[in-house]
Amino acid sequence: MSTIITRRTMLVGGGSLMLAGCDRIASAPQVRNVLSLGEKATRSAQRWLVSDRQALAPEFTRADLSPVFRVNGSVRPEGESYNQHVVSRFADWQLVVDGLVTRPLRLSLNDLRTAPSRTQITRNDCVEGWSAIGEWTGVPLGLLLRQAGLLTHARYIVFHCADTYQGKPYYESIDLVDAFHPQTILAHSLNRVPLSVGHGAPLRLRVERQLGYKQAKYVMRIHAVDSLSGLYGGKGGYWEDNHDYQWYAGI
Ligand SMILES: Nc1nc2c(c(=O)[nH]1)N[C@H]1C(S)=C(S)[C@@H](COP(=O)(O)O)O[C@H]1N2
Numbered sequence: 001m002s003t004i005i006t007r008r009t010m011l012v013g014g015g016s017l018m019l020a021g022c023d024r025i026a027s028a029p030q031v032r033n034v035l036s037l038g039e040k041a042t043r044s045a046q047r048w049l050v051s052d053r054q055a056l057a058p059e060f061t062r063a064d065l066s067p068v069f070r071v072n073g074s075v076r077p078e079g080e081s082y083n084q085h086v087v088s089r090f091a092d093w094q095l096v097v098d099g100l101v102t103r104p105l106r107l108s109l110n111d112l113r114t115a116p117s118r119t120q121i122t123r124n125d126c127v128e129g130w131s132a133i134g135e136w137t138g139v140p141l142g143l144l145l146r147q148a149g150l151l152t153h154a155r156y157i158v159f160h161c162a163d164t165y166q167g168k169p170y171y172e173s174i175d176l177v178d179a180f181h182p183q184t185i186l187a188h189s190l191n192r193v194p195l196s197v198g199h200g201a202p203l204r205l206r207v208e209r210q211l212g213y214k215q216a217k218y219v220m221r222i223h224a225v226d227s228l229s230g231l232y233g234g235k236g237g238y239w240e241d242n243h244d245y246q247w248y249a250g251i
C-alpha cells in the first residue's frame with residue numbers, strides 16, 4: 001500500500017513536504033485500521049479507498065480567477081477582541097495548536113507567513129449554489145501537525161473560529177486523511193494579498209476536497225481530538241450541528 005501512496009505522490013509531482021505528509025498518513029493508526037479491514041475486501045477495493053481520498057482537487061490558472069470572490073456567511077466576527085486584532089493588524093494575534101499533541105504551539109501571523117507555503121488556484125463550491133475560483137497561499141496543515149507532534153490516539157482536527165453565525169460559535173472538523181492532504185492549507189492570502197476580514201482574516205482553512213462550509217474562516221485554534229462527541233452539538237461542525245449538513249462534504 002505504501003508503494004501506491006509513494007507512486008501517487010511522485011505522479012502529482014510534489015516536493016518533500018507532500019511526501020512526508022503522505023508517509024504520515026500511511027503510518028497513522030487510523031489508516032492502518034482501515035487498511036487492515038481488507039481481510040474481506042479485495043486489494044483493488046482498498047486501493048480505490050485510499051487513492052480516492054488522496055486525489056487532488058482540480059487546480060486552475062490565473063486566467064480562471066473569478067473577478068469577484070463573493071464573501072459568504074460571517075462577514076466580520078463581532079466582539080472587541082477581534083476588533084482589536086483588526087486595529088493592530090493582527091500584530092499580537094496567535095494561532096493556538098493544542099489538544100492531543102506532544103508540543104502545543106502558539107504561532108504569530110509572521111511565523112505563519114514565513115513558514116513553507118503552498119499556493120493553489122481552486123474553486124470554492126458553496127451549497128447555496130455559487131462557486132468562485134481563487135488563488136490561496138498558506139501553510140500546509142500537515143506541516144504544523146508534524147511540528148506539534150500528534151499523539152497516536154488523535155483522530156480529528158477541529159478548527160475553532162472567532163465568529164458566531166446566527167448566534168452559535170462557528171467551528172469545523174476534518175479527519176487525518178484530509179488534515180495531511182497536500183492541498184489542505186491554512187491560508188493567509190487570497191489572490192496574493194493578505195486575507196480581507198470578509199474572507200477570514202488573518203487565517204482560514206482550505207480543505208479543497210470538500211464544500212464551502214468546511215472552509216473555516218477566522219481560525220483561532222486548531223485542536224486535535226479523539227472524538228467529536230464532546231464538542232458543541234457533537235456532530236463536528238456548525239452546519240452539521242445546527243442544519244443537519246453532512247460532516248464529510250466531499251466534492
Ligand atoms: N468562520 C466561518 N467560516 C466560514 C463561514 C462562516 O460563516 N464563518 N462560511 C462558510 C461558507 S458557507 C462558505 S461558502 C465559505 C465562504 O468563504 P468566503 O466568505 O471567503 O467566500 O466560508 C465558509 N467558512
Ligand SMILES: [Mo]
Nearest residue numbers: 126127212213
Ligand atoms: Mo457555503
